[in-house]
Amino acid sequence: MRQISSLRRKELNWSEKECLRLLYERGVMRPGELATELKLSHSTITELLQRLAEKGFIVYEKYKEARLSKDGTLMAMKIVRKHRLLEVLFVKMGLNACEACLEARKVDYLISDDLAYKMCYYLGNPEKCPCGKRIP
Ligand SMILES: [Zn+2]
Numbered sequence: 001m002r003q004i005s006s007l008r009r010k011e012l013n014w015s016e017k018e019c020l021r022l023l024y025e026r027g028v029m030r031p032g033e034l035a036t037e038l039k040l041s042h043s044t045i046t047e048l049l050q051r052l053a054e055k056g057f058i059v060y061e062k063y064k065e066a067r068l069s070k071d072g073t074l075m076a077m078k079i080v081r082k083h084r085l086l087e088v089l090f091v092k093m094g095l096n097a098c099e100a101c102l103e104a105r106k107v108d109y110l111i112s113d114d115l116a117y118k119m120c121y122y123l124g125n126p127e128k129c130p131c132g133k134r135i136p
Helices: 002-010 014-026 031-038 042-054 070-092 097-107 113-122
Strands: 058-060 066-068
Touching: 014 031, 014 042, 014 058, 014 066, 014 070, 031 042, 042 058, 042 066, 066 070, 070 097, 070 113
Parallel strands: none
Antiparallel strands: 058 066
């Protein structure tokens, strides 16, 4: 049971995932910047950052800047990888790059590592997403 609860503790909701992605792309960010980007109130972003810090994904002191921890960097990298693989798949299915990005953003954090691995193989180990960004 302990294993299950620790897994659940590491689960992310969509806003938490987007927060990790932004920090991965931009490095260090202030809570106010994150609130604007994610269209969340300042109290909501403060709670969200505290949860991410408790889960060990970010380093954050209240009202100061936030940045990814080692665990958070790994988690964000995995999500970005899944996101870009999904984009490649969706473009192959006929979506344009922008549509593919929007759709991938909805589900990138939900798919399993195993599915991402199989998608990568199925897609012929692509190195770049449709916008030309490297797949980590
Ligand atoms: Zn994208």
